[in-house]
Amino acid sequence: MSKSIQFPADFLWGSATSAYQIEGSPLADGAGPSIWQRFCAVPGNVRDGDNGDIACDHYNRYKEDVALMVKLGLKAYRFSVSWSRILPQGRGAVNQAGLDFYSRLIDELLANGIEPLLTLYHWDLPAALDDRGGWLNPDVADWFTDYARILFRAFDGRVKSWATLNEPWVVTDGGYMHGTLAPGHRGVHEAALASHNLMRAHGSAVKAYREEGKHRIGIVVNIEPKYPASQSQADLDATRRADAYMNRQYLDPIFLGAYPPELKEMFGDAWPDWPAADFELIGQKLDFVGINYYTRSVVRDEPSNWPLKVAPVRQTQATYTETGWEVFPQGLTDTLVNFKRLYGDTPLYVMENGSAFYDPPQAEGGRVHDPLRVDCLRKNMGAISAALEAGVDLRGYMVWSLLDNLEWSLGFSKRFGIIHVNFETQQRTLKDSALLYADIVASNGACLNQAAGKA
Ligand code: BGC
Numbered sequence: 001m002s003k004s005i006q007f008p009a010d011f012l013w014g015s016a017t018s019a020y021q022i023e024g025s026p027l028a029d030g031a032g033p034s035i036w037q038r039f040c041a042v043p044g045n046v047r048d049g050d051n052g053d054i055a056c057d058h059y060n061r062y063k064e065d066v067a068l069m070v071k072l073g074l075k076a077y078r079f080s081v082s083w084s085r086i087l088p089q090g091r092g093a094v095n096q097a098g099l100d101f102y103s104r105l106i107d108e109l110l111a112n113g114i115e116p117l118l119t120l121y122h123w124d125l126p127a128a129l130d131d132r133g134g135w136l137n138p139d140v141a142d143w144f145t146d147y148a149r150i151l152f153r154a155f156d157g158r159v160k161s162w163a164t165l166n167e168p169w170v171v172t173d174g175g176y177m178h179g180t181l182a183p184g185h186r187g188v189h190e191a192a193l194a195s196h197n198l199m200r201a202h203g204s205a206v207k208a209y210r211e212e213g214k215h216r217i218g219i220v221v222n223i224e225p226k227y228p229a230s231q232s233q234a235d236l237d238a239t240r241r242a243d244a245y246m247n248r249q250y251l252d253p254i255f256l257g258a259y260p261p262e263l264k265e266m267f268g269d270a271w272p273d274w275p276a277a278d279f280e281l282i283g284q285k286l287d288f289v290g291i292n293y294y295t296r297s298v299v300r301d302e303p304s305n306w307p308l309k310v311a312p313v314r315q316t317q318a319t320y321t322e323t324g325w326e327v328f329p330q331g332l333t334d335t336l337v338n339f340k341r342l343y344g345d346t347p348l349y350v351m352e353n354g355s356a357f358y359d360p361p362q363a364e365g366g367r368v369h370d371p372l373r374v375d376c377l378r379k380n381m382g383a384i385s386a387a388l389e390a391g392v393d394l395r396g397y398m399v400w401s402l403l404d405n406l407e408w409s410l411g412f413s414k415r416f417g418i419i420h421v422n423f424e425t426q427q428r429t430l431k432d433s434a435l436l437y438a439d440i441v442a443s444n445g446a447c448l449n450q451a452a453g454k455a
Contacts, residue, residue: 003385003386003389004449005381005382005385005445005446005448005449006385006444006445006446007385007388007444007445008388009444010395011395011396011397011444011445012075012076012115012349012395012396012397013073013074013075013076013396013397013437013440013441014069014074014075014076014077014078014114014115014117014396014397014398014399015069015072015074015077015078015398015399015400015401015402015418015437016077016078016079016117016351016352016398016399016400016401016402017058017077017078017079017080017401017402017403017405018079018080018119018122018123018124018166019079019080019081019082019085019122019124020034020036020052020055020082020122020123020124020406021052021055021056021122021401021405021406021407021408022055022056022058022402022403022405022406023052023055023056023057023058023059023082024052024053024054024055024056024057024058024059024060025053025054025057025059025060026052026053026082026084028059029085029095029097029098029100029101030088030095030097030098031082031084031085031088031095031098032084032085032087032088032089032090032095032126032127032128033084033126033127034082034083034084034124034125034126034127034182035124035125035126035127035130035134035175035182035183036052036123036124036182036408037051037052037127038127038130038182038183039181039182039183039184039409040052042184045184045409046408046409046410046411047409047410047411047413048411048412048413049411050406050411050412050413051406052406054423055405055406056403056404056405056421056426057426058403059101061426062104062105062108063108064428065402065403065428066105066108066109066112066114067112068402068419068428068430069109069112069114069402070112070114071430071438072418072430072434072437072438072441073438073441073442074114074441075113075114075115075441076114076115076116076117076161076396076398077109077114077115077116077117077402078117078118078119078163078351078352078398079105079116079117079118079119080118080119080120080121080122080124080166081102081118081119081120081151082098082124083120083121083124083125083126083147084124084125084126084127084128085097085098085101085102086098086099086147086150086151087126087147087150088126088128089126089128090125090126090127090128090129090132090143090147091128091129091143091146091147094150099150099154102118102151102155103154103155106155106158106159107158110158115160115161116158116159116161117159117161117163117349117351117398118151118155118159118161118162118163119162119163119164119165119166119220120144120147120148120151120162120163120164120165120205121144121164121165121166122166123166123167123170123171123175123181123182123408124182125182125183129143130183134183134194135171135172135175135176135193135194135197135198135201136176136190136193136194136197137197138197138200140197140201141197141200141201141203141204141281142204143201144164144201144204144205145201145204145205145207145208148164148205148208148209149208149212152208152209152212152213153212156212156213156214156215159215160215160216161215161216161217161218161288162209162213162215162216162217162218163217163218163219163220163290163351164201164202164205164206164217164218164219165198165201165202165219165220166220166292166351167220167221167222167292168195168198168199168202168219168221168250169195169221169222169246169247169249169250170222171194171198172191172194172195172198173191173246174408175194176190176191176193176194176195177190177191180409181408181409188267188270188307189270191270192263192267192270192271192272195249196274196278199250199253199254199278199282200278200281200282202219202254202282203254203278203281203282203283203284204281205217206284206285206286207281207284210284215287216287216288217286217287218286218287218288218289218290218346218349219250219254219286219289219290220289220290220291220292220351220352221247221250221251221289221290221291221292222246222291222292222293222294222352223246223247223291223292223293223335223339224246224247224293224294224295224296224297224331225243225247225296225297225331225334225335225338226239226242226243226246226247226296226297226298226299227239227296227297227298227299228298228299228300229298229299229300229313230300232301234300234301235299235300235301237301238299238300238301238302238308238309238310238311239299239310240262241262241265241266241308241309241310242297242299242308242310244260244261244262244263244266245262245263245266245308248260248342249263251289251339251342251343253279253282253283254282254283254284254286255283255342255343255344255346256343257279257283258279259271259274266307266308266309267307268307270307286346287346287347288346288347288348288349288395289339289343289346289347289348289349290348290349290350290351290352291335291336291339291348291349291350291351292350292351292352292353292400293331293332293335293350293352293353294323294325294352294353294354294355295321295325295326295327295328295331296326296328296330296331296334297312297326298312298313298315299311299312299313300313319372321355321356321357321372321376322356322357322358322414322415323356323407323410323414325355327355327376327379329376329379329380329382329383330383331383332350332353332380332383332384332387333383333384333386333387333390336348336350336384336387336390336392336394337387337390337392339392340390340391340392340393345393346393347393347394347395348392348393348394348395349394349395349396349397349398350384350394350396350397350398351398352398352400352401353380353397353398353399353400354373354376354377354399354400354401354416354418355372355373355376355416356407356414356415356416357370357372357373357415358415359404359415359420359431361422361423361424362422362424363420363422363427363429366429367429367432368420368429368430368431368432369431369432370431370432370433371432373418373431373432373433374432374433374436377399377418377433377436377437377440378436378448381440381445381448382448384397385445399418399437400416401416401417401418402417402418402419403417403419403421403428404416404417404419404420404421404423405417405421417431418430418431418433418434418437419431419434
């Protein structure tokens, strides 16, 4: 890191979590089951048979967790609301006790000077809606909008930053294309339909927000920049396809009014000509876009891998995290700069960025040394600083994650937290990465300029 780092004075520093990954007590106080509860109940779906029944017990310990955020000096907290706590059947009768939980959380954050950033959907669809086809049923756009309106009316006085969906690509690729995530379906036709309905639901909720809300609303997408393994035409084309599928599929329709043509090229009859009116809905103007960045992918042409016909190429000189993702901070800079180049100057937030490395299940002596995560955090700070220098309108950064938590189908086997959780005792311990992050927040990044060489 040669250049001196200086973040804007009002840069928003925070951390992120999601409901099912941390809350526990999924059926408490009248809540209904979600697709994740069902998915976890099927042996073989989640590593070691783990589930979110207890997770970090945040439902009961949210005050303790907010106190930890205060200790770290965080200015913002990104969390998601569990739809089936609010509407146990996904629609219809509202469960006041569910609203009350998030109301208490929001009050606790505000009382401590922490800005709540609320995500409406982080993958936990009410199971009752899945029984009606879930994201495959075109009515889901209305169901989602009705749910969103309930939250806008309840919380817009206190919550000033809203996100519709977290990572629609993961919802469709994991949930409907490959079946590795809830609801565990496998099929290109379903993936295409779910994807389009997610975007319709997003657009419809944004439209409703303009009637109900007074503040800011956006979407959160995961971007994994694609780099060609060689300059051959076949690899360059493969890179374009991979980028269209994973990245541009969700941003092009919002900002450019159409899906990337590569989707039709790859999916054939599974990718119909969607009604033109849908694009008007999907293209609602946004106040910000949240970017989640974890890694990049180097790709090559691989005709046998239908339908994308691409294959990843492992980098022999690189470090990989415990989830098998290459550590590549430059990809974060590239992602932010590319966004500006392709879609213009919408305010951006990094809404998730972090890394899973091995930490012991118990924290000995009140310390957790996590040098690899510390190193990644430092490098990622350099990466966002470089994006700011390149003129990207980046307003804030949320580290993933506040706490070790349920890493979806990998269960509790992968730890992403800057705060260690002992899942036997629920004891929280700050890792070295949390201490570094607290310094970064307190000094607005200046500590990084003196710290080269420090742990
Ligand atoms: C998701 C998180 C997840 C993280 C690490 C993101 O895709 O939004 O819920 O835990 O990545 O895999």
